Amino acid sequence: MSLAVVALVLVVVLAIAVALLLGALIEMYRQLEQLRAYLSIEDRAEEIDSTHLAGRRPSAFGLAEHLDTVPAGGVLVLSEKCATCHQLAEWIGPRRARRELQILVVPQSQDNGASFIEEYGLTQHLLVEPLRAGAVSNALGLHTTPAVLFIAEGRFASMETVPSVRRLDEAIGRLATPNVAR
Known part of the structure; x- marks a missing residue:
């Protein structure tokens, strides 16, 4: 052969x-x-029932008043107790933080919240001091983290879970337009 x-x-x-x-x-x-x-x-975002928020101004729930005038924006809700929240915070950090995405950290304690914020460099886009964040979260009726609240024309539009960095990146992409609903 x-x-x-x-x-x-x-x-x-x-x-x-x-x-x-x-x-x-x-x-x-x-x-x-x-x-x-x-x-x-x-790895898919689940819509959170936000009918009680629809059309209402964010400041009515204790969020910053400047959100009442934004054409499109969002509030990312994180907690130091959730592993996905740590991944999202690390991914955002000070480099990827965007003006249209504000961050609400709902800590188990004041010290935990402060160390979480400092660890990931989230101070510049922090929406509410950790001490008040629990009250704001309760006023919103939000007990799920991580989540993102979409704001369109200064009013709440929708709310959904954020199961991964990939889904957060998609949510941030939708913030660029006033019609942020899915």
Whole structure:
């Protein structure tokens, strides 16, 4: 048998092996997708009922009055007790903080809130001092973190969970336009 025939057989065998492995990889991704859907751990934002907030001014709930005049904006609600909140705060940090996205940190205690804010450099975009944040969160009827509240034309538009950095990035992208609802 010549060397060319051996090489050709080897290439064909390797091509078949690669095709089989690629098919197995595709099947694994499909199974992973099914598991995530079954366990409800999909990376998607869930809308939070905000009918009690719709059309109302943010300052009515203790948020900063300048939010009553913004064409489009949002309030990111974080807590130092949630791992996803830490990931989001780290991703935002002082570099990605944006003027249209204000941050409300709802801490378990004053000290925890202050250290969380300092650790991630969120001071410049902090909306309410941690001491008042719990009262604001209660007034909003919001007991879920992380979440984002969308504001359009100075009024609350909608509210949703933020399960990942990718979803926060999408939410920030929607803040650029006055129609921030989904």
